[in-house]
Amino acid sequence: MGKPLRWPLGCDPNELTGQTVLGVRRRGKYMLLDLGSGGLLLLHLGMSGSIQFGQTLPPPGVHDHVDLNTSQGTLRLHDPRRFGALVFAPSEASAIAQKLLGKLGVEPLGADFNVADFAQGLKSRKAAIKQVLLSGVPVVGVGNIYACEALFWAGIHPTVSAAGLAPKRVAKLHTAIRDVLTRALGHGGSTLRNFSNAQGQNGHFQLQTMVYGRAAEPCRNCGTAIASIRQGQRSTFFCPHCQKP
DNA sequence: CACGGATCCTGATGGC
DNA sequence: TGCCATCAGGATCCGT
Numbered sequence: 001m002g003k004p005l006r007w008p009l010g011c012d013p014n015e016l017t018g019q020t021v022l023g024v025r026r027r028g029k030y031m032l033l034d035l036g037s038g039g040l041l042l043l044h045l046g047m048s049g050s051i052q053f054g055q056t057l058p059p060p061g062v063h064d065h066v067d068l069n070t071s072q073g074t075l076r077l078h079d080p081r082r083f084g085a086l087v088f089a090p091s092e093a094s095a096i097a098q099k100l101l102g103k104l105g106v107e108p109l110g111a112d113f114n115v116a117d118f119a120q121g122l123k124s125r126k127a128a129i130k131q132v133l134l135s136g137v138p139v140v141g142v143g144n145i146y147a148c149e150a151l152f153w154a155g156i157h158p159t160v161s162a163a164g165l166a167p168k169r170v171a172k173l174h175t176a177i178r179d180v181l182t183r184a185l186g187h188g189g190s191t192l193r194n195f196s197n198a199q200g201q202n203g204h205f206q207l208q209t210m211v212y213g214r215a216a217e218p219c220r221n222c223g224t225a226i227a228s229i230r231q232g233q234r235s236t237f238f239c240p241h242c243q244k245p
Numbered sequence: 246c247a248c249g250g251a252t253c254c255t256g257a258t259g260g261c
Numbered sequence: 262t263g264c265c266a267t268c269a270g271g272a273t274c275c276g277t
């Protein structure tokens with residue numbers, strides 16, 4: 001099928017034949033399929049990827065790159081931009097698995113994401129808090145939309161240094177990250193254009209963002225025009241009045 | 246170790 | 262209508 005993704009699979013596809021998928025986990029934005037051999041498949045959707053699962057799927061299109069056929073149905077990986085990846089790792093301890101997963105921060109909705117460790121993790125980061133949130137360390141899972149939204153709810157200006165945040169503000173940000181992600185999950189996730197879940201349904205969190213994608217529109221809290229800047233080649237949206245340096 | 250910039254790729258969009 | 266520039270949900274790599 002389609003063109004290669006971000007990285008090669010890392011094994012002969014025939015080696016996957018007959019393997020059992022014991023279960024599916026997630027780490028950061030990687031999906032992990034545990035195989036009976038002890039190996040695992042790491043699946044990442046990048047920016048434009050999506051998966052589809054079904055008994056009978058339509059013939060693959062140009063951007064359908066992988067069909068993983070199982071006794072339960074076919075898992076299809078669709079990714080126009082090909083920033084995504086499907087990588088085989090012989091074990092979780094293998095070099096490739098460690099390279100991709102080894103340095104990831106804690107899960108934002110897990111018990112390990114506590115204020116004390118979060119504050120400690122930010123202390124060594126002089127960079128802008130927005131960029132630190134995107135970096136996957138000390139916490140994973142916070143993408144561009146949620147970084148912008150969480151900073152709004154915490155009242156924190158995106159350009160301030162992570163290391164310089166007062167403890168009280170770190171605590172507020174910690175709460176905001178969990179709240180924003182929890183709410184977004186409740187709404188089925190975000191979408192700009194063509195995000196969809198494995199059943200083809202769209203998320204609709206974008207319809208209620210406070211700042212993301214709202215440049216020049218009035219802040220839903222104070223009416224001030226939402227500002228848009230670029231940080232590390234990414235767009236940042238914030239309210240100049242509600243978010244303090 | 247940490248930072249900032251470049252980079253991978255295609256599609257949608259808007260200006261001329 | 263066509264052409265071109267810009268921008269997009271991510272994260273790695275490399276030079277400093």
